[in-house]
Structure formats: C-alpha cells, structure tokens
Amino acid sequence: MRRFVTALMLIAICGMCLAQRGEGRRRFRNRGNTDISVDRRGVPDWDVDAEFPDDVFTFARLKYDASYGGGYYGWSKWATDYPDSDLNFSFRLQQLTSLRVNPDPVVLELNDPKLFDHPFLYIIEPGRGFGVTPETGEILRRYCLNGGFVMVDDFWGEDEWYGFYQDLKVVFPDREPQELPLEHPIFHCVYDLKEKPQVPSIGHAMSGYRTERWDAQEAHYRAVFDDDERIMMIICHNTDLGDGWEREGENEDYFHQFSEKWAYPMGINIVFYAMTH
Secondary structure, eight states, X not given: OGGGOOOOOOOOOSOOOOOOOOOOEEEEEOTTSSEEEEEOTTOOOOOOOTTOTTSSBOOEEEOOOOSSOOOGGGOOGXXXXXXXXXXXXXXXXXXXXXOOBOSSOEEEOTTOGGGGGOSEEEEEXXXXXXXXXXXXXXXXXXXXXXXXXXXXXXXXHHHHHHHHHHHHHHHOTTOOOEEOOTTSGGGTSSSOOSSOOOOOOHHHHHTTOSOSSTTOOSOEEEEEEOTTSOEEEEEEESBOHHHHHHTTXXXXXXXXXXXXXXXXXXXXXXXXXXXXX
C-alpha cells in the first residue's frame, strides 16, 4: 500500500467542460470479482504507462451484501451510480490533476486479498448498514489502521445515520466519528471551499430541493481518526457527491451548480488528502 502514497502535485485548471457523450463499449477485467462488460457511455479513455501499470490511482468501490433493495444490474445498494460515477470521477482526476489514474475502476469485497493493494475505498448508500460481520469488520479496521482510506457517501437523515453507525461500531468499537470543522485542510487542500458541499440527487435538484429528506437539512462531514490524527474514514452524510459525478452530462444546470462547483472539488480534495497523509 505504501508504494501508492506518493507526493502529488495537482495543477489548477480554470473551469471544467462536459465530457463528450457518444457510443463506445470497452471490456475490462474487474479485479475485484468478475469479468464485466462496461459501457463507458462516451467517457474518454486513456492508456497507462506500460512499464508502471500499477503506479496509478485506482478508484475502488466496496461491494457489500445487503438483502434489501434492487439496485442496478440486479445488484444492491452498493452499485448505486455505478459505473458512471466511478468512470467520470476517474476521468476528472486524470484531466484536472497531475495524478496518474487508472481509467478502469474496480469493485472489491472486504474479504478480497487485493483490498490491501488499493489505498482508497468508496462505500455508497450504507444507511441500512453495509453488511459487515465481526470478521469483515476486523479486515476493514486493519485496512484503515495500515494506511487505507475509506470514503462513505450518499445517505440521508437520522434513521440512515443510525443504520450506518451500527455497522461502524463493528469496525471501530473504540473510536467515535468526529465532525470536521470547515477549517480542516480537507476542505482547502486543492480547492478552497467556503462551505461544506451538499449535493442532492439530480431529481431532487431539478425539483428545487437542496436536500433529499426533511431531517437532512445540513451536510455533515465526519471523520474517524487513527492515533496520529490521520483521517482513516471520511463520512459524507446528507449529501450525494456520487450523483454529482454520475449525472454530470445529463443537465447543464445541474453540472454547473453541483458537479462543477461542489462534487468534483470535494472529491478531488478528499483523494488528495487521502494520498498525501
């Protein structure tokens, strides 16, 4: 894992442009589980250095077991916004920074031995729990304590916080999440954010709503720290950064108001912090 933690110099680029949408289909081996045919839906592709194919940042998403919901492709909540958000975010990292990025995101389960090859792990919609057991909770705890970074995203309201918190305590029974103040470097390390981003789904935003639930008026960014005060897990509650990535090409107003202004800057800040601390 340490070989991924290199000093990153991110370059400032004025503005962002919508990705060109077109036809295109590319097959790649999802190193987390199965061979999946993924339609890139016009998201640009690029090659990685053939001599250093593993010296890249790879967006890794957690596949977890949940018996509720339907999700996409017959999967469950873990697949929300997949694969568009992962593809788009990887492309924006490649486009807007000097970070070398893998164009092919991966999906991993907690018991996958390749988990420890990836220093960044994304968990989405954990509001009814994300399926941890004492055994997998111990794996995720060891992953974090060994230098891994977890980003949790897209769950809303007090009921979903409670559902997530129950599983969080399986992973960290002796640690409590702490609210991050706006002054924390994670809000300023690349993009200087003046408020904590709250990104609603595109459907809520186009209906004039900034939030998705009545009891989710304020976005919260909480963190679980290790003994050296490094963030091991950032918990993005009452916001949906992933929808800002996924739906960027569907509505110009949504792109400019939420994707360009909040979702990508916050996501890039999080990755920069994760890879340099």
